[in-house]
Amino acid sequence: MTGQPFRLPHGGLIDRLHTLSFRFDGKAYLGHPGDTLASALLANGVRLFGRSFKYHRPRGVLTAGSEEPNALVTLRSGARAEPNTRATTIELFDGLEATSQNRWPSLGLDLMAINQVFAPLFVAGFYYKTFMWPAKAWEKLYEPVIRRAAGLGAVSGLEDPDHYEHDHAFCDLLVVGAGPAGLVAALDAGRAGLRVVLADENPLAGGHLLSERAGLGGLGGAQWAAMAMAELAAMPHVRLLMRTTVFGRFDDGEHGAIEQVADHLPVPRPGQPRQRLWKIVARRAILATGATERPIVFDGNDRPGVMLASAVSTYCLRYGVAPGRRAVVFTATDSGWTTAHDLLAAGITLVAVIDTRSVVTDALAAPVRAVGVQVLTGGQIIAAKGSPLTSIEARDGTGRTHRFAADLLAVAGGWNPQIALAAHLGHKPAWRADIAAYVPGDTPPGLDAAGAAEGRFGLGDILASGRRAAIDAAQTLGRTINPSPLPHAENTPHAVSAVWASGPCKAKAFVDFQHDVTASDITLAVREGFTSVEHLKRYTTLGMATDQGRVGQVNGHGLLAAATGRALAETGTIRARPPVVPVAIGAFGGHHRGRHFRPERRTASHDWAAAHGTVFVDAGQWKRAQWFSLPHETDWRQSVDREVSATRGGVGLCDVSTLGKIELAGPDVGTLLDRLYINMFSTLPVGKARYGVMLREDGLVFDDGTVTRIADDRWFMTTTTANAAPVMRHIDFARQVLWPDLDVAAVSVTEQWATYAIAGPRSRDLLTAALPDLDVSNAALPYMGATTLRWRGHAARLYRLSFSGELAYELSVPARLGAALVEHLFAVGAAFGLIAYGTEALGVMRIEKGHPAGNELNGWTTATDLGMGRMASTKKDYIGRIMAARPALVDPARPRLVGLRPVDGASAIRAGGHLLRPGAAPVAANDEGFVTSACFSPTLGHPIALALLAHGAQRHGEEVVVHDPVRGADVRALVCDPVFHDPAGEKLRG
Amino acid sequence: MRIPCPFCGSRDSREFVSRGDAAPVRPAGDDAEAMFDYVYLRDNPAGLFEELWYHAQGCRNWLRVERNTRDHTIVGARLARPERAA
Known part of the structure; x- marks a missing residue:
């Protein structure tokens, strides 16, 4: 532990009464609250902070702000280690640990500094020049060597233990920067009652006022700034966001900002995010970001x-x-x-x-x-x-x-106004020769610069500029500012x-410190013809480091202008893009990580399923039961085979609540449905359901499902789980845009109903027992019939629909009764051997029944391809009718839905395998289709599959080869009708 | 980007789904050429452009949004469904 030999005896906005200890490269030092890591290390006489990117040159501190290109360190250790952190912005805390980067074996002795000797190899464009040939050597030799030699800090590779959150703010006026101009603007606007957000990247407000001896209004700069902040903090309509960097300006007054909530603490407090990503929507914004020195x-x-x-x-x-x-x-x-x-x-x-x-x-x-x-x-x-x-x-x-x-x-x-935010939407900065600086040219609508960002460098001018911007902003919002006198301030000479x-610039004279771009790199680039600023940037990497050219860019463009004999106004400057400062990916991710990556939707009986051994599968955002594992079952196939057999032999229950459900009402629903589906619906009687197929306007199949007519003007539609939202959008498009004259209301009720398929030869017996007041006989409720009922005092609906091919029903109750219904059915169903089945058994049964599902409704099949061409009505127009008749879509050679069974009765047929004629070479030209769905059929006792096969409808009985070049092993298969189980449909009508 | 929904007010564009050009009108009748144009042909103008946006996570209205493709300025938005006589 050493003293602080370079600490001045007095002065500074630090708390000298308290001492903090910290370590840099393992060595212990002392500092004070209010220090940054850079200031504390300087106080301890540390001059060397890191090594440079390419040449491993020893580097110290260049700046005192977020533009620092040199003093990049790795902050903290273990999973919280954060590489490339600017020592100039790290607020010192007790116990802070930091290490230097890009040096080996140590900061003082870096053997990689040998790169300087090979500097001629590392000139502008060296990637492009040196390692063009041979290509193999690039991957094996050059790139690994360069990656080891050049670069900055390394990530820990461990999971980030902290969390990040997102927040939104809306305001009349966003003031970016709490320096003198920003404080005046925020005070004026706040006093006039505008909703103001004031953001500043520093923990302390005041900006340049904290770094100068000249005060204002008879007060020291820091003192005046603190008073201004106190007044603003008392205004309920003003939000102060300190340690918050506005990193991007986007369309319509949207701004991205990153708040460093807990970076100044050793670890975040319990429940506290490390950083918060803000989206700030502002009607007006004032850029009071000041200027950085070059x-x-x-x-x-x-x-x-x-x-x-x-x-x-x-x-x-x-x-x-x-x-x-x-x-x-x-x-x-x-x-x-x-x-x-x-x-x-x-x-x-x-x-x-x-x-x-x-x-x-x-x-x-x-x-x-x-x-x-x-x-x-x-x-x-x-x-x-x-x-x-x-x-x-x-x-x-x-x-x-x-x-x-x-x-x-x-x-x-000289000074570079910090104007990147004004340029993010493509507005070009303008060069002002009188102050040797780029200032905002035309600014995006709603954005105004003030203070040093506007090119004003005298403090008196800066205050006036902040006020002018606030008055302008208020005026465009129809508000008035009645200004009180500004504090008196001198205009310091500038x-x-x-x-x-300066000088010969022959040896190492740096333009971009962080990327080791030298004056001679720029001369070389110009000599080789890279004379536009954008080419210069990409060829030399000038301005491409994490400081985004804030330090070196203007010098680089000045040198370019000089080398090409142009004025700077003519050379222009590169387009600034967000983010202004590096923003962690974790901040953009926010809470959306791990199982919170996206919202999870659970059905009403989720907990019941979880308690009964289910394994869940993701179906979009939904969690669906995939199968129910009994204690003695060791393999998923055992469970699935049991579920299929028990359903086909008795009765099974499946939660189908995730299917999209849409309620339609109005006198014109039938007409609308006729235009949405290829088949006719307007003729559907009340109390009946019908299966339908929808096309996209380009003639390909969009979705399928059933529609039930509940009452004369009330209809109920189901969609596939995946297309619930797209079909809703499609219906709204049809009724609002295509045919607004139709009187139809439509609303999604997917989450309002809990729906269970009850399938199997004993399903009627079960329902008779479970719903004793209802007549579920074949006469009262025939196949494709529907009825309404009340269950425990609530509206319920029973449909006689079958996806499994068995005698089956779908029973819907309000979602909050879903779990109770399942409990009731299982209580009654024990006598009937009721079992629960999941999506795998559902899938096996629909393959056995030859029903197309998502794998077949894949966006490039027609209704005819799927064997449903004859459903299409010729008596009406419908979406996709005309385009479905295009020659390529009616080509008889198109792959059609067929069934496949292995010739040997045993070999598994894999989904995705391609179909070849026996003996045909496995090349694309001989490809005749592919397997869409495959499973083991416990009902038939052997593997089966659905496939799309060229001329498939005419090829039943033929043999094909299922070729699987990825997983190997060709399987010989017999083409058959896609309906393997009960082709006559006697079971479901019984 | 913000979209001024005539029903919900100024809303984040992430609540909406874009469908693109609002100009094509679905042809009635059996003209395959006209239908082909409707399904596939789109203008791609630099400047003011009327497009259809669906307020999927809001009021579920389809909107006609006038946007400048040069700078993303949104000039205005109205319901795609024509106003019905009361």
Whole structure:
């Protein structure tokens, strides 16, 4: 444990009364609440934070914010380890653990730094150039080597123990950024009664106010910001989202934001999400995101100890940390001089100020000269040397060379307004030469920039700009702001000259630090013809790192413009895309993981089934009973075979509640159904059900099901489980868009009814006993009949329908009575040997009966293919009628539904196997169809299958080969009628 | 994206199902060519475009939504079903 040798004796928004201990690369350090990991490490004299992506160059801290490209570490350990976390945004907590990345064996001694020697190999486009040939060597040799040598942190590979949630917010005005402009705008709008959301990525509001000595309205910046926040927090219609980064602007005022709910804690509190993903819908938005400083490109500009001037000021003023002992300032702007003054005020030795401009005002330079600091005008840096930094070689305007011993170089290259959000919808930024910055050009509707994001850099101007934006926003919403006087603030000097690079830039002069893109990479790209910004980006990877070009992009485009002799306005800049900061996939996933990946729908008797040994299967969102396993059964086939035999020999019950159910009412339902189904429905008598097939308008089968006429103007339709929602949509389309003149109401009642199939020769006996008041004789309720009844005082319906091919019924009761009905039926049914069967037995029985289901209704079969062509009525129009008559759809060579049985009576036929003539070579040209459904038939005692076979209807009795190239083993099969069980249908009518 | 449902108000587009071009009208009669055009042929204009959206997780109304395909601006939405005389 060491002290904090670089902690300034006073100052900073840190809590010096409390001390936190933390570890970096295993070594223990101390810091204070209010520190970031970066500020605490700097306070402890740590300069080296990581190694760079390609060249493994030693890297320190460049910035004090979320744009940090260098100081990326792995935070926490084990399953909570998070790679590539910016040390500059990690709030220090007691017990924090972090490790450096991309170094081997250690941060100090990295053998991979040998990559620098091979730097010529890693030039722009090296992936494209070096490893083109031979292709095999790429996979086996080059890629593994490069992947090991280049890269950043590694993921733990363990399951994330934390959880993430989603939330939505709606507001009149979203203010992005709680700096001076954002606070003024939020205060003005909040006081006028607008519903405001104010979001800021920092834990503390104030933005740049926290990093400057000049206050406002007679208060210190941090103090004023805290008062503003207190006032906003008291407004019930204002929501403050701190530690929240708005990462994307989308259509119609939708914004994505990520709130770091618990990242500043060792672990989230019980029940607390680690992060929260917000969708914020705002009628208006103000971009008050401020600006970030840009570096200057020169040889050695990435050495630990070279830092942005604004970051130097931030570490001194906000964190009370000296980022070095002997400092040099290198500036192209007036703001660099503010840092020079801040360094002097902090008592740090200032060796020299090097200004790229030939003339500097006395107001800036005099106080510095007065204390004996050397001032170079028209200056350049030739190189920064040492790692960490030890010396700086510079040249003044007269050409004289200077060498300064220093461990800190503060670089001020100008300011980049943070305008990515304004560009996410494709609006192009505009270059302003007077401030050497891109500002929003035309902005998307409803979005306005204010403060530094608008290109205003004087504090007085920034406050006025925030107010102007709030007034404009309120006005477009028809509201009025009555402004109170703004706090007084000086406009600090902020003149800038556009300087991208300095000195020879021959060695390693970095443009994009995180991706190790150098000035010479840009020169090379231009020489090779990549002169558009978008090509330059992809060829050199400039701006493609996790900082999304926030640090290096403008310099890169400046160098490109210079190399191509164009103005920056002409060169343009690349299109910014969301997200502005990296967002964890876990946050997008939210609670939708594991068994919560999607909602689960349970039928009314789910718990009963679960208590009776069922194995559930997913049918879309539904959980359906697949089979019911008895204690002595060791294999699913035993259960399924038993369920089929017991049903066909006695009586079985199956929960069919998941079938789509739609109630239709009105005088024109019959007409509508005639247009929806290929067969006729308007003639259906009350109390009768009919099976129907629906086509899509292109003539292929869409769905099948039954319709029952409950009363003259009341009908009840079932759909397949999978198509419940699409059929509902289809009906609504037909009645609202195609034929709005038809008087039909339709509503889904899938979840209102619990429905059970009761099948088998003893089903009538069971129902007679279970529903003693009802006549279920064949005369009273014949096949395809339906009746209503009351069960325990509630409306119920009984249909004589059969999917199994047995004497069978479907009994529906209100969903809340479903479980009670099942209990009742089993209580009565014990005497009849009632068993429950699942979807597997249901499937076996429908294959035995030759009923097409999902495998056959696969989106490319016609009604004729499935043997139902004769159902089609010629007396009416219906959806799909005309297109179903297309030559290709009526081609007799089309595969038709057939049955298959193994020639040897024993071999299993696998679904998916392709059908060949015996002796035909197994090539696509000889393919005659394929197996759609297959099972073992306990009724017949051998495997059976349904298949689609070319000319199938004429080929019953022929032999085919079922070819299965994936799973091997060809099986010889006999083609037969698809109805294996009771082809005459005597059982179901009996 | 937000869709101004005339029945439910401004709603998240994820509540809706899009069907595309609202212009094709289903032909009556037996004209196979006209039916082919109705089923398969679509314009793909750059600019204002009327499309059908179904408020599946809302009021279940089919809407005619006017959208600018260049920038996704939604100009307006109305019920696809013509207003019935009261």
